[in-house]
Structures are given as C-alpha cells and as structure tokens.
Amino acid sequence: xxxxxxxxxxxxxxxxxxxxxxxxxxxxxxxxxxxxxxxxxxxxxxxxxxxxxxxxxxxxxxxxxxxxxxxxxxxxxxxxxxxxxxxxxxxxxxxxxx
Numbered sequence: 001x002x003x004x005x006x007x008x009x010x011x012x013x014x015x016x017x018x019x020x021x022x023x024x025x026x027x028x029x030x031x032x033x034x035x036x037x038x039x040x041x042x043x044x045x046x047x048x049x050x051x052x053x054x055x056x057x058x059x060x061x062x063x064x065x066x067x068x069x070x071x072x073x074x075x076x077x078x079x080x081x082x083x084x085x086x087x088x089x090x091x092x093x094x095x096x097x098x
Contacts, residue, residue: 003069003077004043006084007062020057022047026065039065042074050081 011021024043026036043063055061069077 001068002066003072003080004066005064006081006088007064008059008088011058011060016058018057020051020055021060022051023060023062024065025062030065030067031070035070036065039069042069042077046074046078046081050078050085054082054085 011017024040024047026039026043028036030036030039043065047061047063051061063081
C-alpha cells in the first residue's frame, strides 16, 4: 500500500512566484488526529528534503497521505517521492555545469 499520492497542477500565471507551493492533506480514513498529524509531519519532511532540489517551480504539488505512510520506511518514502516526480515529468531540469 502506498504511503501517499502526489498530485500536480500548473501554477496560474497571476499566482506565479519564485517559491514552489506544496500542500498536504490526510483523510480521516487514515486514523485519529494523532495518526493523521504523524502522516502529515512525515510528508512535510520528505517534501522539504526532495521538492526544492527536484521539482519544477512552475507547478503546485499536493501530497495526499495514505494509511501506508504510518509504517512505511522514511527513506523508501523519499525515494517514492522522487520516483513520483519522475513519472509526472515534474523533475526540474538539471543545472548545467561549466
């Protein structure tokens, strides 16, 4: 069972800015408030580690927490986020090195 679902949408032109916007949501189906907050904290941390370096700035992202995030290995979730960005073709272009 996946730990999260990644959704992506282009940023409207009037809201475009330098910052990448990321949202988080966890349904009550996941568990009580303590469990939902734990999932949200884990998602926030993997997004903090992966999104700034890997994601395109011209898109908004939403991470939808799932039940599987409670027991999932943190390193595996971080790898899954990078893979999800790749599948959505949302990876930022690598910087050219001289």
